[in-house]
Amino acid sequence: MTADQIREYLEPRRHEFADPRSLVLPALKFAQTGRGYLTREDMEAVAEATGYSASYVESVATFYDRVYTEPVGTRVVSVCVSMSCQLRGADQVWEALCDKEGVDHHHGGTSADGRITVQEAQCLGYCDRAACIQVDAEETQGPHTPDSARALVDELRAAPDPDEYWR
């Protein structure tokens, strides 16, 4: 993402904030929609577009779970492992997906083909649909079982890449 593209996104929003620093997080989220994570160049572009230093921008970026500063898969699949989901089989769903994608049970990770990142999530606010899974930040679904979760990942793998990555 270039600084000009980021500026163009921010411009109509600028008047909504008394301090332009508030634009840093929206800029990071927008910059991330290009690739699904932020490269060093993306971070520098955010810095240029917002007028803050690259190190400041990075210090904000690294605070948030959903701003990725390392490469992730084409789709990020978040498995909620908080209490309500745990009671409804989240650990079993988590282990099934980790095994299917060949990543370890402790940290999750990205499949060898780079298509799917499996990560743990804390309560996603869909406890009524436990055990639930979120695909990027756009769609949360459930209740899932190990089988339905594996089927979901198969579907995602076959689906075309999204135009924008909102995570």
Place this chain on the structure above:
Amino acid sequence: MPLLNSVYRQREAGKPLVTLDDYRAAGGYQALPKVLAEMDPDDLQYEFMRSGLRGRGGAGFPMGKKASFLPKDSQRPKYVVCNADESEPGTFKDREIMEFNPFQLLEGITLAGYAIGAVRGYIYIRGEYEHQARVLDRAVAEARAAGLLGTGLFKSTFDFDITVYRGAGAYICGEETALLESLEGKRGQPRLKPPFPAVAGLYHSPTLINNVETLAALPPIVEKGADWYAGLGTEKSPGTKIFCVSGHVMRPGNYEIVLGETTLRELIFVHAGGLRPGRRVKAVWVGGSSVPPLGEQHLDTPLDYEALAAAGTMLGSGGCIVMDDSGSVVRTTLRLVTFYRHESCGKCSPCREGTSWMEKLLQRIVDGQAGPDDLEMLKALFGRISGRTLCPLAEGAVGPVRTALELFPDDWADALENGVPVPEPMLPVSS
């Protein structure tokens, strides 16, 4: 007692109200023109106060009283901030309001804005609610186009607009001062209080921060009157509250009840469909994961602020997590502590280190690796964490562990002896 779906209109209507026409047809946007034509801001604040509405985000502070704390003579612009970070495990009521009734929230924020003389409202919504954020974006655009946001609302001199601001995955940003930091474009870490946000909040300006459910209650309060609202429920817990029931129940979901009229037993067994046949209630975290658990002996407690406090817990966010006797108190407590360890922002050492130590000790107990001193060490940690941090996140981790130890001593003794095997989860109930 039956449900009372009278405050949150999507419940009364029995269907989503996502367009302005839907919301208007359900009685929406009657309060705002009435207020702008007939009431001055102080009268409106007084109306909020008289309704007795208490904050639904967790702490239960009276909404009207908080609005009255904003200085009247400040030269700085004032703001309303709607806390839509909803990340407390077990809580999913704000999601329903935003997704299915966004305009009631916008009208509520606008009313609050008028009452305090604000120039703008911000909805700080957790990043994981991208879908709901888009619903709000569309609603804001529609309201603007219809002249319900912008300049000179209903030909008055009141100018007001609303900005939807997305978070990016951090439970701590639900804490009001961390939220403000995040909204100001910084790392979302809590501030030292005082000053309170009412005096120096967003951009150091006077700021009213309320939860989604709190603000969405304002339009019906104005329309039907503060007396009507105050007449529901008990003297200290007026009105209705949405409880989110999840865990080992047959019909997980949101249920709006009149405070003080319904017991925990009715909530679980009548509204949420009860448990699987042959199961009994083991533990219930009635107000989200930050509140101390209750046991089967507490099921007849009425659901209101005072009765729940007397039973040793808190109403909190209303996120009621139910566990039956197939579950393990010890394992679930570990899971709860893992959450706080993960979400500790790291600013205060007692919280950052303390939650990590609690998790390690609990993990040892679950794994059957604990020594005889480990439980004592766990208890000794409580006092080194509690009351030594800037915000109550750490307290949310300590309280439930402390109470779980008190209420279920046999489970802990057994765990120390044998560890805790992974219990069989309750799988989806076919629908």
